[in-house]
Amino acid sequence: MGAVMVRVESHQRPVETRKRYNEEDRESHERPQEERSAAVRQGIVDKVETALSDPKVKSVVICGQNGIFCGGADIKEFGPKMSGPPLIPMIHAIEAANKPVVAAIEGSALGGGLELALGCHYRIAHSKARLGLPEVTLGLLPAAGGSQRLPRLIGVPAALDLITTGRHVTAAEALQLGIVDQVTDNNTVDAAVKFALSVAGQSLDARRISTYPCPQPSHLDALFEEVMQKVRQSARGAMAPVACVQAVRAAATLPYTQGLEREKELMATLFTSGQARALQYIFFAQRAVGRWRMPSGAGWDTSKHRPVNKAAVIGLGTMGQGITVALAQTGLSVVAIETQEKQLMKAKQAVSSTLERGAKRRGVAPPLDRISYSQNIQAVADVDLVIEAVFEDMGLKMEVFQQLSAVCKPGTVLCTNTSALDMDQLASETPNPELVVGMHFFSPAHVMKLLEVVYGPRSSPQAVATAMQLGKKMGKASVVVGNCRGFVGNRMLMPYSEQAFFLLEEGATPELVDRALEEFGFSMGLFRMSDLAGLDVGWRVRKSAGLAEPREASGQSARIRKGYRYSPIADLICEQGRFGQKTGSGWYQYDKPGSRVARSDPWLHSFLEQYRARHGLVARSIDHQEVLERCLYAMINEGFRILEDGIAAGPEDIDVIYVFGYGWPRHRGGPMFYASMVGLAKVLERLEHYHQAHPDVPYLQPCSLLKRLVASGSPPVHRWREVIKKLHSQL
Numbered sequence: 001m002g003a004v005m006v007r008v009e010s011h012q013r014p015v016e017t018r019k020r021y022n023e024e025d026r027e028s029h030e031r032p033q034e035e036r037s038a039a040v041r042q043g044i045v046d047k048v049e050t051a052l053s054d055p056k057v058k059s060v061v062i063c064g065q066n067g068i069f070c071g072g073a074d075i076k077e078f079g080p081k082m083s084g085p086p087l088i089p090m091i092h093a094i095e096a097a098n099k100p101v102v103a104a105i106e107g108s109a110l111g112g113g114l115e116l117a118l119g120c121h122y123r124i125a126h127s128k129a130r131l132g133l134p135e136v137t138l139g140l141l142p143a144a145g146g147s148q149r150l151p152r153l154i155g156v157p158a159a160l161d162l163i164t165t166g167r168h169v170t171a172a173e174a175l176q177l178g179i180v181d182q183v184t185d186n187n188t189v190d191a192a193v194k195f196a197l198s199v200a201g202q203s204l205d206a207r208r209i210s211t212y213p214c215p216q217p218s219h220l221d222a223l224f225e226e227v228m229q230k231v232r233q234s235a236r237g238a239m240a241p242v243a244c245v246q247a248v249r250a251a252a253t254l255p256y257t258q259g260l261e262r263e264k265e266l267m268a269t270l271f272t273s274g275q276a277r278a279l280q281y282i283f284f285a286q287r288a289v290g291r292w293r294m295p296s297g298a299g300w301d302t303s304k305h306r307p308v309n310k311a312a313v314i315g316l317g318t319m320g321q322g323i324t325v326a327l328a329q330t331g332l333s334v335v336a337i338e339t340q341e342k343q344l345m346k347a348k349q350a351v352s353s354t355l356e357r358g359a360k361r362r363g364v365a366p367p368l369d370r371i372s373y374s375q376n377i378q379a380v381a382d383v384d385l386v387i388e389a390v391f392e393d394m395g396l397k398m399e400v401f402q403q404l405s406a407v408c409k410p411g412t413v414l415c416t417n418t419s420a421l422d423m424d425q426l427a428s429e430t431p432n433p434e435l436v437v438g439m440h441f442f443s444p445a446h447v448m449k450l451l452e453v454v455y456g457p458r459s460s461p462q463a464v465a466t467a468m469q470l471g472k473k474m475g476k477a478s479v480v481v482g483n484c485r486g487f488v489g490n491r492m493l494m495p496y497s498e499q500a501f502f503l504l505e506e507g508a509t510p511e512l513v514d515r516a517l518e519e520f521g522f523s524m525g526l527f528r529m530s531d532l533a534g535l536d537v538g539w540r541v542r543k544s545a546g547l548a549e550p551r552e553a554s555g556q557s558a559r560i561r562k563g564y565r566y567s568p569i570a571d572l573i574c575e576q577g578r579f580g581q582k583t584g585s586g587w588y589q590y591d592k593p594g595s596r597v598a599r600s601d602p603w604l605h606s607f608l609e610q611y612r613a614r615h616g617l618v619a620r621s622i623d624h625q626e627v628l629e630r631c632l633y634a635m636i637n638e639g640f641r642i643l644e645d646g647i648a649a650g651p652e653d654i655d656v657i658y659v660f661g662y663g664w665p666r667h668r669g670g671p672m673f674y675a676s677m678v679g680l681a682k683v684l685e686r687l688e689h690y691h692q693a694h695p696d697v698p699y700l701q702p703c704s705l706l707k708r709l710v711a712s713g714s715p716p717v718h719r720w721r722e723v724i725k726k727l728h729s730q731l
């Protein structure tokens, strides 16, 4: 006997076994998750010990199961008391072995999985394998020696990049970096066994990474200062990226054992932090939204999607161009329709250059030949799915849907990219409203990860399943939501921005509000974001809602709409032609139209003072706490209304929407998770406080679902779905 195989059972089962698993591993699968993970570690310890003590065994191969090496520690197992053998001594025992131990890496070697492989003497990877230390994305750091071994193996700059970003690298890049010793296209385990036999009996002194000196770049201190500054800036308050830099610094400046101690200390500051819980919540929320369900009960596991091999985009404005790029990058054939010739030529150029840039970055050929352009809607006769992205005007969209109904083959799924119009009204323009759904992309559509898939009262589960499958193919975080004004994301944005406008009336400035939101972790505060998106977009929406009509310049009625408080400030500066970056001025001023650097604008400050004087408003000092409570709690309150209305099935849906589409800081878990962290009773009390102060602001009136959750003892966020289900069953 030569090489012995130690097989690692992973917690992520390939797709086909997720729905069913065979009898023999029913026993193992029915054991609690944490017991299973502890058993995996115990299994490795036992098998390696046996192999090392068996004189017939010359070398050992560690491999995974189901084509996956190991996705790391079991996130579900994280808690105060973890059972079974700890990772670090287990990996030390492997590294100290007197027989070669080779890791056969297939699928993923991530986190603790890569740390296990770094403890082995050699690493053989399949060409399709993905490797990385993504702990920072979970609010943690590589805590099984990874932050000490990786810098010793590949150098400080490369290790800093992988550990502070958590990005996965391909096997090819891992070979180039020196993480793996060989890459194979064939059976990895066979290749590893062959390799293990070939190195049997050879000295292993030079193969124990923890004994390596850490390469010292000449400008070590300057390098760490520069990286720490960059990391602090992009982290926007996230703790883990900073701790990752400190851990790698320990590797570069301390002996291995002391570095390992430092790694442990830093991990202890992160492990139970609110941020780690928020990031791990989002990890599972991203997977939970894939298990979508409609109020009818139909869902991901009961609805088969229609095959989509050819898709069409109608209207090649900014959104249409982004959607065309995103579709072409999936390998689909795309028909791009634009009736205006000039716009068609402009769009073709923009789409081609975007695809060329993307292909160059990925080192592949641009899929330009997959797209056919036409001014004639007849060209979509043989497509499987259409995404309409024409100008946001109901009349125009209804016309397009009438034309599509006449042209498209039976069964074609018709999707609208509207962000505010009633998609069910569009469905009425077709003989098959069951085939109509919303696919609400976010600009730029080929970059932004979020996709709201909107079902109307007549949308079929199959049409929803088809849109969700296409969203997955585009690499989107796709969330199924019901049809209502603004769906989920934009609907919650209304109370958020309304409060910000009211705060300006009461004495705040755009700078103060934005600073509070950016310190909270948003990449951009509301006013800077609005200037980027264009103030005319929101103005058009307020006009179509009958809110923005100009009224006489002073007195109470200018600030009342439909009996409730309203702030016309944004409408008034739009009337001045101030639409933000695109016009060179908005809530801030910019050097010239199109420039992105926002500077305080004295004109806007004096405009606010005159506005307050005209309406008899007295400015008062407003602190960051009030800005956060009013803007975020009003948004959260609307989130509860959305859950109550069944427009979103659970808090995870809302949180994934806000993290992937609205810049909500990921390390804060999303608006609903944040509410659970703050404490629902606190959120309710503060809303009641502000509603009492502003009884003419209905968005501040606490939602009954929030009251119900508080009354039932504020259950943890992952239990809200039960309360909501019970609520809906009683309705």
Ligand SMILES: C[C@H](O)[C@H](C)C(=O)SCCNC(=O)CCNC(=O)[C@H](O)C(C)(C)COP(=O)([O-])OP(=O)([O-])OC[C@H]1O[C@@H](n2cnc3c(N)ncnc32)[C@H](O)[C@@H]1OP(=O)([O-])[O-]
Residues within 6 Å of the ligand: 011, 012, 013, 018, 071, 072, 073, 074, 075, 076, 087, 108, 110, 111, 112, 113, 115, 134, 135, 138, 140, 141, 142, 143, 144, 146, 284, 287, 288
């Ligand atoms: C000491 C050490 O330093 C530290 C402390 C650590 O090691 S911290 C841990 C570090 N490891 C990670 O960050 C890797 C996280 N996982 C992934 O990135 C991906 O999963 C994947 C590996 C690239 C596969 O993607 P996939 O698209 O093929 O399938 P999936 O849908 O994502 O996953 C399939 C199923 O497996 C579940 N799952 C995946 N990884 C898991 C993990 N690490 N823990 C628990 N569950 C996990 C997931 O929730 C889903 O469950 P369900 O939804 O079916 O119920």
